[in-house]
Amino acid sequence: MIDTKHYNFAFLDEGSKREIRRSILKAVAIPGYQVPFGSRELPIGRGWGTGGIQITLSIIGKEDVLKVIDQGSDESVNAVNIKKMVEECTGVEITTDSEKATIIQSRHRIPEIPMRNDQILVLQVPTPEPLRIVEPKESVTKQMHAEAEYSGMWLSLFEDLTLYDKISISSEYPTMVENRYIMNPSPIPRYDNRKLNDSETLYLFGAGREKKIYAIPPHTKVESLFFDDVPFETENFEGKSCRLCGATGVFLDEIVDEATGEKVYECNDTGFCKGRRDRQHGNTNFKN
Amino acid sequence: MAYVAVTGGKEAIEQSLKLLELFRESGEDITVSCIKENMRLLVDKIMSEAGFYSEEYAALALKQCEGSVEEAVFLLRAYRSTLPRNYYSSPVDTREMRLIRRISAAFKDIPGGQILGPTYDYSHRLLNFSLLEERPDSINHESEDETLSDLSGDDIYCGRVTDLLRAENLLKEVPEDNTEPFDVTSNLLTFPAPRSARLQTFARSDAGFLGGVAYSSMRGYGAVHPTVSELRCGYVEVCVPYVLDETETLCIGEILVTEVEALVPSHTETADEFDKMTLAGGYGMIFGRNENKAIAMSIADASLETEGNTPSQDQEFVLTHGDSLEMSGFISHLKLPHYVTFQSKLDRVREKEEA
Numbered sequence: 001m002i003d004t005k006h007y008n009f010a011f012l013d014e015g016s017k018r019e020i021r022r023s024i025l026k027a028v029a030i031p032g033y034q035v036p037f038g039s040r041e042l043p044i045g046r047g048w049g050t051g052g053i054q055i056t057l058s059i060i061g062k063e064d065v066l067k068v069i070d071q072g073s074d075e076s077v078n079a080v081n082i083k084k085m086v087e088e089c090t091g092v093e094i095t096t097d098s099e100k101a102t103i104i105q106s107r108h109r110i111p112e113i114p115m116r117n118d119q120i121l122v123l124q125v126p127t128p129e130p131l132r133i134v135e136p137k138e139s140v141t142k143q144m145h146a147e148a149e150y151s152g153m154w155l156s157l158f159e160d161l162t163l164y165d166k167i168s169i170s171s172e173y174p175t176m177v178e179n180r181y182i183m184n185p186s187p188i189p190r191y192d193n194r195k196l197n198d199s200e201t202l203y204l205f206g207a208g209r210e211k212k213i214y215a216i217p218p219h220t221k222v223e224s225l226f227f228d229d230v231p232f233e234t235e236n237f238e239g240k241s242c243r244l245c246g247a248t249g250v251f252l253d254e255i256v257d258e259a260t261g262e263k264v265y266e267c268n269d270t271g272f273c274k275g276r277r278d279r280q281h282g283n284t285n286f287k288n
Numbered sequence: 289m290a291y292v293a294v295t296g297g298k299e300a301i302e303q304s305l306k307l308l309e310l311f312r313e314s315g316e317d318i319t320v321s322c323i324k325e326n327m328r329l330l331v332d333k334i335m336s337e338a339g340f341y342s343e344e345y346a347a348l349a350l351k352q353c354e355g356s357v358e359e360a361v362f363l364l365r366a367y368r369s370t371l372p373r374n375y376y377s378s379p380v381d382t383r384e385m386r387l388i389r390r391i392s393a394a395f396k397d398i399p400g401g402q403i404l405g406p407t408y409d410y411s412h413r414l415l416n417f418s419l420l421e422e423r424p425d426s427i428n429h430e431s432e433d434e435t436l437s438d439l440s441g442d443d444i445y446c447g448r449v450t451d452l453l454r455a456e457n458l459l460k461e462v463p464e465d466n467t468e469p470f471d472v473t474s475n476l477l478t479f480p481a482p483r484s485a486r487l488q489t490f491a492r493s494d495a496g497f498l499g500g501v502a503y504s505s506m507r508g509y510g511a512v513h514p515t516v517s518e519l520r521c522g523y524v525e526v527c528v529p530y531v532l533d534e535t536e537t538l539c540i541g542e543i544l545v546t547e548v549e550a551l552v553p554s555h556t557e558t559a560d561e562f563d564k565m566t567l568a569g570g571y572g573m574i575f576g577r578n579e580n581k582a583i584a585m586s587i588a589d590a591s592l593e594t595e596g597n598t599p600s601q602d603q604e605f606v607l608t609h610g611d612s613l614e615m616s617g618f619i620s621h622l623k624l625p626h627y628v629t630f631q632s633k634l635d636r637v638r639e640k641e642e643a
Contacts, residue, residue, distance in 0.1 A: 006370070007370055008370060011369070011370060012369055012370065013369075013370055013371060013372045013373075014372075015372055015373065016369065019474070036475070036476030036478070037476065038471075038473065038474030038475050038476070039476070040369035041362075041365035041366050041368065041369050041613055042366055042369060043363075043366040045362075045616070045617040045620055045621060046613050046614050046616075046617030046618065047614070047617035047618035047619075047620065047621035048617060048620075048621050048624065050617070070624070070625065071625050071626070071627055071628045072628060073625075075296065075297045075298070076297055076625055077297040077300060077301060077624075077625075078297075078624050078625070079297065080297040080298045080301055081297075081301060084298075084301070107624075108626075108628045108629060109628060126618070126621070137479075137604055138478075138479060138604060138608075139478070139479035139480070139604060142478070166636070166639065168636055169636075170629065170632035170633040170635065170636045171628065171629040171632040171633070172629070187628075187629050188628075189628055189629070189631065189632045190632060209614050209617060209618055211476040212476070235631065235632055235635045236635065236639075251628070251631075253627060253628075253631065254631060254634070268628060268631075
């Protein structure tokens with residue numbers, strides 16, 4: 001724990017946390033709308049998940065159980081670093097089991113196991129503005145959202161089609177929320193986009209550097225942008241499976257086996273993979 | 289465990305922190321007060337970019353991070369987030385500044401006089417090798433009685449150069465604006481940004497970035513080549529409203545600042561307007577002795593008052609890309625793993641190849 005003489009519970013002072021919670025409430029009330037907030041500087045780099053961390057620090061209580069993943073991994077240096085920080089300034093329990101966690105903070109992935117309505121997923125967002133790819137100016141994109149003037153975005157998708165016969169956006173694929181706001185789902189793979197739609201859980205998105213918070217409350221309609229004759233496509237892992245747990249139909253990491261030089265695959269969600277393997281080995285007391 | 293690229297993060301971080309500590313400890317002792325007293329300009333730079341006035345904590349931050357400017361700014365900014373914000377100070381009148389330096393490039397002589405004060409401007413930048421041997425006890429002032437306390441005379445205060453111009457109606461009339469200033473530390477900037485937000489953002493901006501913006505404007509990407517009406521450096525009192533009596537203020541201390549007023553001819557398009565041409569100002573105010581940044585700020589401020597398509601005239605461009613913490617944070621985040629997004633990219637690239 002960091003010393004309580006110099007630092008408050010969950011690092012930020014109570015006034016700041018309250019301010020951030022108010023922004024979160026507004027975000028929940030207007031799904032997909034980017035709520036500006038007075039983003040605070042944190043002991044972790046701006047651009048390293050500080051929006052997500054500020055949300056986590058503002059909503060976390062002593063009873064919460066936290067899981068942090070980065071690129072699907074519990075063990076990634078950034079995930080470890082964030083967990084360490086939150087643990088040091090709150091003392092809450094940390095887990096790798098996504099079903100045990102009350103708050104999951106993630107960068108670039110949504111866990112494989114569907115989340116419940118008593119859980120919150122906090123996503124870190126580098127560029128909250130989905131229209132940034134068509135318009136660099138914030139003053140203009142704000143106006144475009146206000147008027148739901150999204151023709152520029154549709155046109156850019158169409159241009160993509162004419163150039164490549166496919167929409168070339170790889171991750172961070174734009175979504176339409178409740179037929180009103182185009183929203184950046186954060187740089188999750190396209191594979192994860194469908195998990196946002198009509199979900200049981202609350203999704204909170206935090207962009208610290210860009211000072212925006214937005215949300216997808218449970219059972220919100222979230223569609224990936226598509227044309228009637230060009231359906232939305234996710235990453236293709238057909239015919240591939242995890243070499244550790246055998247899972248198919250999940251998002252896989254591609255790894256080159258050093259010994260054989262062959263391309264092999266593993267579950268990207270390390271917590272999910274470990275859980276499956278523990279169960280396969282008859283170990284039902286799956287913990288950390 | 290070679291089969292998972294990112295496992296073992298916890299141990300790796302612990303070892304990395306240990307190594308960092310080894311790098312930091314040189315064996316030669318350097319105290320926080322030593323940094324504070326000897327690296328004043330560096331301390332001033334840190335305080336200005338952090339938007340946090342504490343010489344001691346700035347020096348502590350520098351000690352903690354091997355003297356890295358962006359790391360030290362980072363430490364102070366993060367610490368700043370933990371402090372409750374109870375007050376906004378009352379406006380400071382810099383006419384009441386206790387001066388250590390004050391010059392005007394606009395006039396040969398000014399009431400109150402030009403006071404050169406401590407400046408490197410007229411020093412020759414020759415490496416002084418005798419400092420290699422300098423020890424605290426060997427410092428030899430030119431004459432025995434020339435110590436700092438003997439050098440100091442009466443406190444100096446004077447009016448501002450722009451007061452003279454204003455009296456002659458040569459300054460563009462700017463109506464008094466008493467709207468509550470925008471607080472950039474607790475609100476997201478919206479555009480067009482009010483001037484208070486612009487000035488706050490510049491004051492905390494990375495000195496290098498702001499210098500580049502100002503330089504580009506002076507060199508031709510923009511139109512501002514100002515005259516420094518006045519550059520002054522000294523101490524001002526900071527006061528906050530007294531809780532029990534709103535009409536009273538309470539002085540909470542003194543800060544050292546550099547203030548610059550730069551003048552440019554106001555924009556004219558018609559002959560009639562030309563006849564009524566006056567001078568408009570750009571304003572700079574920075575923590576500590578931080579002269580170039582203060583001048584750069586005044587140019588950047590004046591530049592936003594002009595119309596055009598250069599970077600220095602683009603509010604959103606100059607106000608959103610100059611924060612030390614934000615730029616270094618986002619640039620350094622590229623060191624984080626990106627293999628999921630990269631997998632998505634590979635997927636798209638491969639499909640294209642197959643097609």
